[in-house]
Amino acid sequence: MPYPIEKKLVVGVSSNALFNLEEEDEIFKTKGVTAYRKHQIENKDKPLEPGVAMPFIKRFLHINKIYSEEQPVEVILLSKNSPETGIRMFNAIKKHELNISRAVFTSGSSPYKYIPAYNVSLFLSTNEDDVINAIKSNFGAGRILKTNIVDDYSDMELRVAFDFDGVIADDQAEKIFKETNDLESFHIHEQDHLAETHNPGPLADFFRKLSFFQKLETKKENEISNYKKILKTSIVTARNAPSHERAIKTLQEWDVTVDEMFLLGGIEKSRILEVVKPHLFFDDQIGHLNQNLENIPLVHIPFGVSNK
Numbered sequence: 001m002p003y004p005i006e007k008k009l010v011v012g013v014s015s016n017a018l019f020n021l022e023e024e025d026e027i028f029k030t031k032g033v034t035a036y037r038k039h040q041i042e043n044k045d046k047p048l049e050p051g052v053a054m055p056f057i058k059r060f061l062h063i064n065k066i067y068s069e070e071q072p073v074e075v076i077l078l079s080k081n082s083p084e085t086g087i088r089m090f091n092a093i094k095k096h097e098l099n100i101s102r103a104v105f106t107s108g109s110s111p112y113k114y115i116p117a118y119n120v121s122l123f124l125s126t127n128e129d130d131v132i133n134a135i136k137s138n139f140g141a142g143r144i145l146k147t148n149i150v151d152d153y154s155d156m157e158l159r160v161a162f163d164f165d166g167v168i169a170d171d172q173a174e175k176i177f178k179e180t181n182d183l184e185s186f187h188i189h190e191q192d193h194l195a196e197t198h199n200p201g202p203l204a205d206f207f208r209k210l211s212f213f214q215k216l217e218t219k220k221e222n223e224i225s226n227y228k229k230i231l232k233t234s235i236v237t238a239r240n241a242p243s244h245e246r247a248i249k250t251l252q253e254w255d256v257t258v259d260e261m262f263l264l265g266g267i268e269k270s271r272i273l274e275v276v277k278p279h280l281f282f283d284d285q286i287g288h289l290n291q292n293l294e295n296i297p298l299v300h301i302p303f304g305v306s307n308k
Helices: 022-031 033-042 054-066 086-095 128-136 172-180 183-192 204-223 244-253 269-276
Strands: 009-013 073-079 102-105 120-125 141-144 158-162 231-237 260-263 280-283 298-300
Touching: 009 054, 009 204, 022 033, 033 086, 054 073, 054 158, 073 086, 073 120, 086 102, 120 128, 120 204, 128 141, 158 269, 172 183, 183 244, 204 231, 231 269, 244 260
Parallel strands: 009 073, 009 120, 073 102, 120 141, 158 231, 158 280, 231 260, 280 298
Antiparallel strands: 141 298
């Protein structure tokens, strides 16, 4: 029996993140809302190209094909389109064979306030203001950046990578480093507070729920000899030893697991990301999100001391 939405892992995605609407955005900016509405209605059957979030959304929904009885994940379209212009969005959803049936159409206002009503753990949008407002309301959200994505749908493994501080955990430790600008003081602080777990960050809920599927994956792997996992999670952090210990202890206390953890200690994150090739990488520091990276959707989390 399918899970009720309260028990599902739900992702909300904006129209501009799911589809390439650059032409439509230009019409809106230069000709206004009336011309935009006319264009969308007249072109309701014209196909829309995938947006930067499409590789993630495709694979995220693929989880329901593996767990077909439970249907444990869901995607909600959170759109600023009006209901009549939103018809084109659903026609495009059908064309791309996405199992998305629920949506919010707000006719221009920000849809972030409806996040809790749909039990959304992650809201992906290209609109910075919408994401900042969601974060300020303590909702999990990220601004997905425009990068060049050419996806290979023959590979349906879902790979999601996270920074740790300011993303999975809060920015408490980052504040220490910012205040002292001294790496040794940061390491000493983390060692002194080793017994204390980190407070959850803006994507802690999403990370925890995603980690639940890794336990299901391990169970399937033990039961089915040739089972190939469909989900891989990674933490890519500027931390290195000895500050790694508190981060790992926090994950243990939360009873979550991660497939890979990269302690970089100053090495550029792009060098790891080019190997991991995640379908989303979340970081609170915009300077760590190199938009020249090919085929890696980058998500900025505008949270904490790094964004003040």
